[in-house]
Amino acid sequence: MRYIEPHGHMVSRVTDDYEAMVLAGCRAVCEPAFWAGYDRSGPEGFYDYFCQLTDYEPKRAAKFGLPHFTWLCINPKESEDTKLAEEVIALIPQFLDRPNVLGIGEIGLNKNTRNELQILERHIDLAARHDQLILVHTPHLEDKHKGTRLILDAIKADSRIQPGRVIIDHVEEHTIAMVLDAGFWAGITLYPESKTTPARAIDMYEVYGGQRVWLNSACDWGRSDPLAVPKTAVEMRRRGHADETVDQLVFQNPIRFLAQNPRFTVR
Amino acid sequence: MTRQQILDLYFMDARSKLIDIAAFLDRVDRGEGEPDFRLDAFRKALAELHRGEPVRAKSVLMSLSDPTVEPIAKAPGKGAVGAWEMTKSE
Ligand SMILES: [Zn+2]
Numbered sequence: 001m002r003y004i005e006p007h008g009h010m011v012s013r014v015t016d017d018y019e020a021m022v023l024a025g026c027r028a029v030c031e032p033a034f035w036a037g038y039d040r041s042g043p044e045g046f047y048d049y050f051c052q053l054t055d056y057e058p059k060r061a062a063k064f065g066l067p068h069f070t071w072l073c074i075n076p077k078e079s080e081d082t083k084l085a086e087e088v089i090a091l092i093p094q095f096l097d098r099p100n101v102l103g104i105g106e107i108g109l110n111k112n113t114r115n116e117l118q119i120l121e122r123h124i125d126l127a128a129r130h131d132q133l134i135l136v137h138t139p140h141l142e143d144k145h146k147g148t149r150l151i152l153d154a155i156k157a158d159s160r161i162q163p164g165r166v167i168i169d170h171v172e173e174h175t176i177a178m179v180l181d182a183g184f185w186a187g188i189t190l191y192p193e194s195k196t197t198p199a200r201a202i203d204m205y206e207v208y209g210g211q212r213v214w215l216n217s218a219c220d221w222g223r224s225d226p227l228a229v230p231k232t233a234v235e236m237r238r239r240g241h242a243d244e245t246v247d248q249l250v251f252q253n254p255i256r257f258l259a260q261n262p263r264f265t266v267r
Numbered sequence: 268m269t270r271q272q273i274l275d276l277y278f279m280d281a282r283s284k285l286i287d288i289a290a291f292l293d294r295v296d297r298g299e300g301e302p303d304f305r306l307d308a309f310r311k312a313l314a315e316l317h318r319g320e321p322v323r324a325k326s327v328l329m330s331l332s333d334p335t336v337e338p339i340a341k342a343p344g345k346g347a348v349g350a351w352e353m354t355k356s357e
Pocket of ligand 1: 007009032034106137218
């Protein structure tokens with residue numbers, strides 16, 4: 001088996017996870033910038049984090065021969081403080097030329113506030129001005145449906161952004177159709193409790209089609225499983241999906257989206 | 268897949284989850300004090316299982332979702348609890 005992990009927060013995982021992922025067939029890992037589990041005290045904390053994502057973490061992955069890519073932004077959980085968010089956004093352009101940076105992400109909304117929306121629009125503008133791909137985080141649980149609508153409206157309102165260059169992540173049964181119908185890519189996140197199980201992810205793939213869909217583990221410091229994607233591939237085979245179909249979903253699809261940035265290459 | 272194959276693959280898993288839900292509701296009944304809005308939301312979402320078409324997962328999720336459309340003025344906190352409380356809207 002071969003697969004791409006298009007969304008993993010490796011800074012919060014142990015080195016053994018890299019080894020396990022490579023043994024399971026992982027050919028590249030992509031790490032969006034996210035919330036650390038606590039609020040950083042100022043923009044310097046984000047500067048250091050961006051250095052970690054663009055310098056230290058790719059070296060850690062390289063020890064296992066695993067290409068490591070990243071996405072930069074200030075996450076929506078810390079975007080309620082718009083002054084801090086503006087300062088962090090001003091730091092990002094100097095990192096966009098680093099060789100493992102794929103785009104702006106994971107941006108989006110958390111509690112669907114006006115401030116979060118304002119900072120989302122600033123990130124969309126940043127991506128448009130620098131011709132960057134976009135990776136979007138949709139809110140959790142009861143906030144997801146409303147937040148996904150607000151996010152789609154905000155992106156559609158900027159005519160410089162092509163939907164095919166945007167992935168809306170963490171879709172579930174009540175949001176996937178609106179994402180795909182609007183021409184965006186959809187990410188399905190496999191979590192033990194919230195988000196989706198392997199069985200539900202495959203249901204969505206079967207019902208809504210898999211042309212613009214990827215799977216990810218979004219593994220981080222919470223309950224999550226860095227091997228969720230290959231485990232779902234095994235589940236697909238149990239359901240009778242052909243090896244080629246599985247390969248398309250877990251390997252070829254993420255490459256098709258990510259390779260829109262020529263920096264993304266897989267051996 | 269045929270319905271028979273789906274049952275062979277998933278019946279035991281679904282049976283186990285069903286009994287877990289039953290035991291959870293029993294546990295809540297045996298508990299003390301007033302429950303918050305989540306219990307009502309849970310019972311309301313359970314009713315979505317009686318739908319006669321394959322839109323139950325979506326309907327349960329919608330039933331637990333914030334139905335409002337306008338962004339709110341200020342974040343009440345960072346987390347989400349899994350159900351929406353009507354009184355907490357603006
Ligand atoms: Zn994430």
